[in-house]
Amino acid sequence: MTQLWDGFLKALELIYTFDPEVVQIAARSLSIGLTSIVIGSAICIPLAGLIHFNQFWGKRFLVSLIQTFYSIPTVVIGLFVFVMLSNAGPVGGLGILYTPAAIVVGQVILITPILLGLIISAFRGVDKTILDTARSMGASGWQMALLVIKEARFGVMAAVIMGFGRAISEVGISLMVGGNIRGVTRVITTAISLEAGRGDIELALALGMILIFLALVVNIIMNRIQQK
Amino acid sequence: MTMPLVELRDLGQTRDVRDILKGVNLRIDRGEVFAMIGPTGAGKTTLLRIIDLLDNPSQGVLLYNGTDVASSDKFRLETRRRMAFVLQKPVVFNTSVYDNVAYGLKWRGIDKTQVREKVDEMLDITGLAEYKGRNAHTLSGGEMQRVAIARAVATDPELLLLDEPTANLDPVSAAKIEDILANIIKKNAITVIMATHDMAQGQRLADRIAVLVNGEIVQIGRSNDIFFNPTNREVAEFVGMENIINGVVVSNEGEMTTIDVNGTVIEAVTDYSPGDEVSVCIRPEDVTVALARLSSSARNSLAGTITWTVSSGPLCRVEIDCRFPLVALVTKRSAEEMGLVKGTQVYATFKVVSIHVIRRR
Numbered sequence: 001m002t003q004l005w006d007g008f009l010k011a012l013e014l015i016y017t018f019d020p021e022v023v024q025i026a027a028r029s030l031s032i033g034l035t036s037i038v039i040g041s042a043i044c045i046p047l048a049g050l051i052h053f054n055q056f057w058g059k060r061f062l063v064s065l066i067q068t069f070y071s072i073p074t075v076v077i078g079l080f081v082f083v084m085l086s087n088a089g090p091v092g093g094l095g096i097l098y099t100p101a102a103i104v105v106g107q108v109i110l111i112t113p114i115l116l117g118l119i120i121s122a123f124r125g126v127d128k129t130i131l132d133t134a135r136s137m138g139a140s141g142w143q144m145a146l147l148v149i150k151e152a153r154f155g156v157m158a159a160v161i162m163g164f165g166r167a168i169s170e171v172g173i174s175l176m177v178g179g180n181i182r183g184v185t186r187v188i189t190t191a192i193s194l195e196a197g198r199g200d201i202e203l204a205l206a207l208g209m210i211l212i213f214l215a216l217v218v219n220i221i222m223n224r225i226q227q228k
Numbered sequence: 229m230t231m232p233l234v235e236l237r238d239l240g241q242t243r244d245v246r247d248i249l250k251g252v253n254l255r256i257d258r259g260e261v262f263a264m265i266g267p268t269g270a271g272k273t274t275l276l277r278i279i280d281l282l283d284n285p286s287q288g289v290l291l292y293n294g295t296d297v298a299s300s301d302k303f304r305l306e307t308r309r310r311m312a313f314v315l316q317k318p319v320v321f322n323t324s325v326y327d328n329v330a331y332g333l334k335w336r337g338i339d340k341t342q343v344r345e346k347v348d349e350m351l352d353i354t355g356l357a358e359y360k361g362r363n364a365h366t367l368s369g370g371e372m373q374r375v376a377i378a379r380a381v382a383t384d385p386e387l388l389l390l391d392e393p394t395a396n397l398d399p400v401s402a403a404k405i406e407d408i409l410a411n412i413i414k415k416n417a418i419t420v421i422m423a424t425h426d427m428a429q430g431q432r433l434a435d436r437i438a439v440l441v442n443g444e445i446v447q448i449g450r451s452n453d454i455f456f457n458p459t460n461r462e463v464a465e466f467v468g469m470e471n472i473i474n475g476v477v478v479s480n481e482g483e484m485t486t487i488d489v490n491g492t493v494i495e496a497v498t499d500y501s502p503g504d505e506v507s508v509c510i511r512p513e514d515v516t517v518a519l520a521r522l523s524s525s526a527r528n529s530l531a532g533t534i535t536w537t538v539s540s541g542p543l544c545r546v547e548i549d550c551r552f553p554l555v556a557l558v559t560k561r562s563a564e565e566m567g568l569v570k571g572t573q574v575y576a577t578f579k580v581v582s583i584h585v586i587r588r589r
Contacts, residue, residue: 129319136313137332
């Protein structure tokens with residue numbers, strides 16, 4: 001128990017003193033996570049719309065498949081992205097392995113199923129009569145799509161918050177394709193695993209608490225946006 | 229002949245092998261208020277959806293302003309933007325009342341100041357001005373329906389489609405909605421096609437009424453024609469002719485017809501010939517009940533025994549067995565004064581002119 005308490009004090013101290021290294025790591029975690037969620041949302045909101053509003057063969061199976069991928073282990077994605085981005089891999093020429101960009105690629109793959117699945121559910125929750133009403137009021141296809149996103153905004157936001165949580169808290173991808181390089185790709189989660197491995201439990205705990213604190217701040221901001 | 233605003237030619241709709249609409253032919257003129265009445269499931273909503281171009285008919289042609297609208301999607305959208313449709317179930321968008329009403333205008337790319345003016349005007353007309361900034365989801369059913377009407381009329385449609393505008397509302401809210409609609413119709417000289425199962429509402433609002441039963445138009449005409457001269461049994465039932473009794477014409481002298489109903493003779497004014505199989509329709513409110521035979525101008529006075537009575541509000545519904553069951557409506561007070569109970573011997577009297585006779589099919 002003393003370790004937990006010490007970790008808590010250490011966390012306060014690190015936040016209070018603005019420890020430059022911790023600030024840098026936290027900022028990197030945050031910017032990578034936010035980049036992933038922005039890219040992920042930009043892909044998944046339209047894609048979820050395409051899947052939801054079109055009838056095609058195998059649609060139900062596709063949705064089941066998407067839901068299955070909710071639980072894909074991060075290390076598996078890390079491995080996959082590693083193979084793709086390594087020098088011998090198909091897109092090795094990009095030369096982004098062991099850069100924050102590689103982590104973003106992995107995180108986008110990680111959160112895509114969650115975002116898609118939950119956004120499709122959110123769209124499903126929009127009353128069919130809303131669509132008829134909009135159509136009768138002379139909405140074009142695009143105007144209808146925007147309206148549906150607006151009507152489903154609580155569900156969509158919940159999906160985005162969920163996706164962000166998954167992105168910022170993952171360690172497998174960051175470790176495998178980022179490499180935990182100090183000053184380049186070290187993020188909070190990889191730092192925790194490193195410090196814990198080195199035996200500095202307090203620092204590891206402190207970093208964990210900072211991560212939770214960050215997530216809290218982001219969620220509060222997102223909830224504010226949602227209420228508008 | 230002027231071109232009708234909407235014309236349906238032999239329109240049919242089939243869903244899962246069931247015919248929802250069959251051979252519907254209809255012409256609706258500009259400025260006309262047209263009501264479709266009929267029981268639930270008669271196909272009223274289906275017809276409105278086809279007219280609003282939300283669904284395609286499986287058969288037949290829909291002309292809007294003389295042009296076949298089935299052509300391109302773009303043309304359908306343009307045409308749809310000249311109409312408005314208030315759906316039966318009032319749904320509002322999850323945003324402020326103001327934005328709800330503004331949507332249709334924004335979608336048409338109308339500039340902000342004009343939108344504001346129009347929305348404020350609509351909120352005034354529908355009595356929603358004080359709710360302007362509230363989220364529409366927090367409104368009551370009647371208020372939501374008012375939002376739906378404001379939203380529809382805001383775009384100044386040529387044609388307004390209303391699907392059971394007052395169904396599922398309490399009488400006070402329903403009356404309010406009806407008032408608002410009557411005002412809008414009067415002020416904008418708008419063409420309206422409405423569906424209702426409320427005959428009285430159709431009479432109050434519409435110039436012309438079509439009765440829709442099982443996907444077919446069974447009668448069409450001025451509202452009074454429908455109300456007083458139904459041409460068949462379904463329509464007669466629908467307009468409140470509760471007593472529909474089968475009989476055969478015995479004689480007809482100068483339109484004064486005698487009809488044999490189960491051995492009882494009823495007199496009516498018709499142009500049917502002896503031997504015609506007919507149904508005699510009598511509204512319960514046209515039947516007078518008395519303990520002694522009345523000496524009045526009414527030529528039909530039948531002796532009978534009361535088989536049951538039931539109260540409905542200030543009135544009392546009495547069923548009399550005079551060789552056929554006849555329902556009469558008397559005030560509760562007179563029922564009590566006369567002591568009308570099961571088994572009472574009474575005379576049921578109704579005037580010749582209050583009888584409507586239709587040919588049996």
